[in-house]
Amino acid sequence: MKQIPVESTEFRGALVAWFKRVGRKLPWRETADPYSILVSELMLQQTLVTTVVSYYLRWLKRFPTIRDLANADETEVLLAWQGLGYYNRARNLHRCAKVIAGGWNETFPSSVDALIQLPGIGRYTAGAIVSFAFDRPAPIVDGNIARAVSRLLDLQEPVDQPRGSEIIWDFATRYVQGANPRLLNSSLMELGAVVCIRRKPMCALCPVRSFCQTKDPESLPRKKERPKIERKTELHFFAVKDGRVLLQQNPGKRWQGLWSLPALPASSESARSNHAPSPSLSLSYPITRFVVRLNVFLREPPDSVRAGQAWHRLESLDGLPMPSPHRRAVQMALQRSWGI
Ligand code: SF4
CATH class of the missing domain: 1.10.340.30 (Hypothetical protein; domain 2)
Structure with a gap:
């Protein structure tokens, strides 16, 4: 040099x-x-x-x-x-x-x-x-x-x-x-x-x-070899009741404090298995070294909500901080359900 x-x-x-x-x-x-x-x-x-x-x-x-x-x-x-x-x-x-x-x-x-x-x-x-x-x-x-x-x-x-x-x-x-x-x-x-x-x-x-x-x-520039891009799938659900959408506030590091679609409960084995039914909608987004497939299932409203979950009025969604992929998924689900 x-x-x-x-x-x-x-x-x-x-x-x-x-x-x-x-x-x-x-x-x-x-x-x-x-x-x-x-x-x-x-x-x-x-x-x-x-x-x-x-x-x-x-x-x-x-x-x-x-x-x-x-x-x-x-x-x-x-x-x-x-x-x-x-x-x-x-x-x-x-x-x-x-x-x-x-x-x-x-x-x-x-x-x-x-x-x-x-x-x-x-x-x-x-x-x-x-x-x-x-x-x-x-x-x-x-x-x-x-x-x-x-x-x-x-x-x-x-x-x-x-x-x-x-x-x-x-x-x-x-x-x-x-x-x-x-x-x-x-x-x-x-x-x-x-x-x-x-x-x-x-x-x-x-x-x-x-x-x-x-x-x-x-x-140039030379760089240390990077880990390969990995693919992963996340399973969430979309439920509406009386003009309100069920959302979950994230406690984790990635989207802390932001509201997203609730994760499918771990007990929903049918959606997680290799023979899972097709999701109602699906989209992909990149994050760090992952490409994430976000699969969303339209579900009947649950009888009770879990810790961190809350029903939000449709007209208040614009005022809620949400990760972009989840906002897109909510818009797609609303369009699919009601043509909104
Ligand atoms: S600094 Fe970059 S743009 Fe300029 S001559 Fe060298 S390689 Fe080309």
Whole structure:
């Protein structure tokens, strides 16, 4: 692996000049408010930019300040997050707001060391807030940066292993020690997001092509082999009584506090066996390394409800936080039953 002159005016200047010319105008790039940047960064983890834009704008209308978010109840927060998935991000954002608006008296920390004490804030998010909001030289490495840097360096070490990760972070650290860290980080990130893309990188348009060491960009970045995608099936039921739907509030980690269709009781062996009847409706959704098939059976209302279950009026469903696959399943079941 050859070094490249990452601290040079030529390298930084080429990237920054290119970014100023063609960088995308994104709403979180128009602000230096640390709360807005925190919101955008948590939303952008595992979600595409194009999806995040509308959520981000709606969120800031609903919770314009960190105090507004801290004072909101969890149901409101989960509802505003609904559709983005990975709800722990919303809970962590809410917890961060409570810490900053409460114990820290609305003083937003401006150092990486202080920020990583907050729930759900890692080295990347802390660096993003410090550089984007406070314009201080904190490095950031996300997937886009790791890919672009691994190619610039022709790095053969897996980027998700300690040695490879250390090399990328070292590059990002040296790179950001220049004038205007906010612009420096934004431009490196943009390079990976729009030019040095996963398939068919646009090397002919690359502002730092003359520094790039790789001859085979699509073979990089190297990563440790991932576990294979697994399939699993979840069985739930849909029951309606007097214009109300039976739902279950999730106690588990994945969808904690959200309302979903009740799981089929373990005693419903006929639906679980190999000779099970076909579900009334079925849909699939991905989550982490699983593809889940959600099978739903239309059932007569049960005589009694279990702990955590409750009947909800049809017209109140829009105001309940629900995981997207279950909301879709409820809509499909209502359409099937009543053409609603
Ligand atoms: S020249 Fe190609 S591979 Fe190298 S950094 Fe630019 S876009 Fe990526």
